[in-house]
Amino acid sequence: MPVAAGSSAAVLTARAGVLGLQGDFAEHLATLDRLGVEGVDVRRPAQLDEIDALIIPGGESTTIGKLAEQYGFIEKLRDRAAEGMPVWGTCAGAIFIAKEVPGHPHPLAALMDMTVDRNAFGRQVDSFEADLDVPDLGAKPFHAVFIRAPRITRVGPGVEVLAQLDGGMIVAARQGRLLATSFHPELTHDERFHRYFLSLGKG
Amino acid sequence: MSAHSTPGQNGSKGTWTLKTGLAQMLKGGVIMDVVTPEHAKIAEDAGAVAVMALERVPADIRASGGVARMSDPEMIQRIMEAVTIPVMAKCRIGHFVEAQVLEAIGVDYIDESEVLTPADEKYHVNKHDFKAPFVCGARELGEALRRINEGAAMIRSKGEAGTGNIVEAVRHIRAITEAIAELHEMAATELHTKLEAKAHEFRVPVELVREVAKAGRLPVVLFCAGGIATPADAALMMQLGAEGNFVGSGIFKSADPARRAKAIVEATTHFRDPKLVAEVSRGLGEAMRGLSLDTIPAAERLAGRGW
Numbered sequence: 116m117p118v119a120a121g122s123s124a125a126v127l128t129a130r131a132g133v134l135g136l137q138g139d140f141a142e143h144l145a146t147l148d149r150l151g152v153e154g155v156d157v158r159r160p161a162q163l164d165e166i167d168a169l170i171i172p173g174g175e176s177t178t179i180g181k182l183a184e185q186y187g188f189i190e191k192l193r194d195r196a197a198e199g200m201p202v203w204g205t206c207a208g209a210i211f212i213a214k215e216v217p218g219h220p221h222p223l224a225a226l227m228d229m230t231v232d233r234n235a236f237g238r239q240v241d242s243f244e245a246d247l248d249v250p251d252l253g254a255k256p257f258h259a260v261f262i263r264a265p266r267i268t269r270v271g272p273g274v275e276v277l278a279q280l281d282g283g284m285i286v287a288a289r290q291g292r293l294l295a296t297s298f299h300p301e302l303t304h305d306e307r308f309h310r311y312f313l314s315l316g317k318g
Numbered sequence: 319m320s321a322h323s324t325p326g327q328n329g330s331k332g333t334w335t336l337k338t339g340l341a342q343m344l345k346g347g348v349i350m351d352v353v354t355p356e357h358a359k360i361a362e363d364a365g366a367v368a369v370m371a372l373e374r375v376p377a378d379i380r381a382s383g384g385v386a387r388m389s390d391p392e393m394i395q396r397i398m399e400a401v402t403i404p405v406m407a408k409c410r411i412g413h414f415v416e417a418q419v420l421e422a423i424g425v426d427y428i429d430e431s432e433v434l435t436p437a438d439e440k441y442h443v444n445k446h447d448f449k450a451p452f453v454c455g456a457r458e459l460g461e462a463l464r465r466i467n468e469g470a471a472m473i474r475s476k477g478e479a480g481t482g483n484i485v486e487a488v489r490h491i492r493a494i495t496e497a498i499a500e501l502h503e504m505a506a507t508e509l510h511t512k513l514e515a516k517a518h519e520f521r522v523p524v525e526l527v528r529e530v531a532k533a534g535r536l537p538v539v540l541f542c543a544g545g546i547a548t549p550a551d552a553a554l555m556m557q558l559g560a561e562g563n564f565v566g567s568g569i570f571k572s573a574d575p576a577r578r579a580k581a582i583v584e585a586t587t588h589f590r591d592p593k594l595v596a597e598v599s600r601g602l603g604e605a606m607r608g609l610s611l612d613t614i615p616a617a618e619r620l621a622g623r624g625w
């Protein structure tokens with residue numbers, strides 16, 4: 116499953132959508148563009164049929180959740196994920212795809228068997244940057260940006276932990292073609308997580 | 319700000335990446351002024367990406383006169399406890415101790431705001447001294463860049479707060495985006511002396527001007543503020559180049575705040591979809607009454623505060 120940093124865009128997913136309801140979707144689209152992958156700004160459920168993979172960006176999970184529900188994204192997204200479409204949630208996106216989010220007032224896609232705690236590190240003044248050891252991405256540490264970040268407090272069977280902070284806190288995980296990160300690879304210029312995600316559909 | 323763009327140390331907090339990054343997460347969203355925890359819940363339930371906690375909305379500040387100061391920390395903290403979305407609060411221009419207080423109570427973003435009575439006629443807060451991020455108002459590009467140079471991690475138009483009149487916000491967003499487009503054209507022709515002249519005019523380092531010219535955008539997120547009262551206002555500002563909207567008096571001074579708040583959120587997301595903006599604009603009840611700008615004496619205009 117690991118993909119070498121130098122692998123060409125040709126073997127990656129052809130068209131990747133980024134949920135554009137709210138948040139830093141433009142940064143994900145810019146990263147896809149740098150990788151030579153066609154990115155689609157997805158604002159309508161019907162667009163989910165036009166893409167081979169979907170990224171749910173950082174943003175406010177309550178806002179994204181409400182808009183997604185209101186416009187009928189949830190059912191359609193569940194169908195597409197069940198058909199095997201890779202889905203990656205970064206930060207708010209990880210909350211969006213988690214099966215369990217304690218105290219979350221709004222409906223979520225509930226795709227990935229994990230529990231995610233919101234604002235797990237505190238408020239903005241507690242936001243931080245950290246170098247993560249991510250064996251699946253190679254030896255070089257991944258510089259990760261955590262902004263009012265959630266953390267993964269439980270993973271179900273079949274969920275592989277990809278990265279932990281010192282002390283064992285889980286911040287990245289994968290279940291088949293579903294990927295979750297507490298942090299924002301789209302805010303740095305390290306594209307290894309994007310490449311890794313785009314390779315999932317080919318497995 | 320390329321010097322700020324390098325990754326922070328392992329474990330570092332309050333970095334430029336983290337300050338500007340939170341603003342990135344707010345993009346495409348609406349930040350609403352609230353004066354009580356109940357308002358804050360209404361805003362959160364309507365889909366606001368953040369709330370601005372203050373004692374009086376700008377329309378009431380305008381009506382009551384006197385000196386407008388930072389809100390009571392207890393009131394801000396009650397709002398912080400009521401919602402899970404980020405909470406912003408305002409300090410007076412140049413009042414770095416109010417900013418220290420807001421940082422100490424854990425406010426997620428500080429707005430150094432012309433809506434409050436300025437505390438310093440010469441200096442804005444040196445925002446690099448803080449771990450909490452700042453948003454500042456601007457009427458044109460030079461003002462925006464001076465604030466960024468002082469450490470502002472997000473810029474908003476000033477508009478004319480508390481009027482429900484969009485005309486000033488349109489003027490400010492247009493002035494900023496048109497000046498950026500002009501710089502971008504200069505960058506294409508590589509007229510270095512012209513960029514230096516601009517930097518001199520703006521009173522900022524030429525590196526910052528060059529960065530804007532090259533990228534064709536500000537190095538931070540640009541929101542609209544000051545005068546939004548309807549879903550169409552919100553969509554207008556997004557089409558003019560704002561990356562999100564602040565709505566102050568426009569929501570809680572209207573007939574049906576919960577519905578209007580939700581409609582403005584939807585119009586901000588789907589700003590290129592006039593059918594949808596029409597749909598959410600139906601039967602919202604009365605908007606805030608609003609003020610014509612020519613009825614406000616120059617001395618009572620808020621946008622002229624700061625420089």
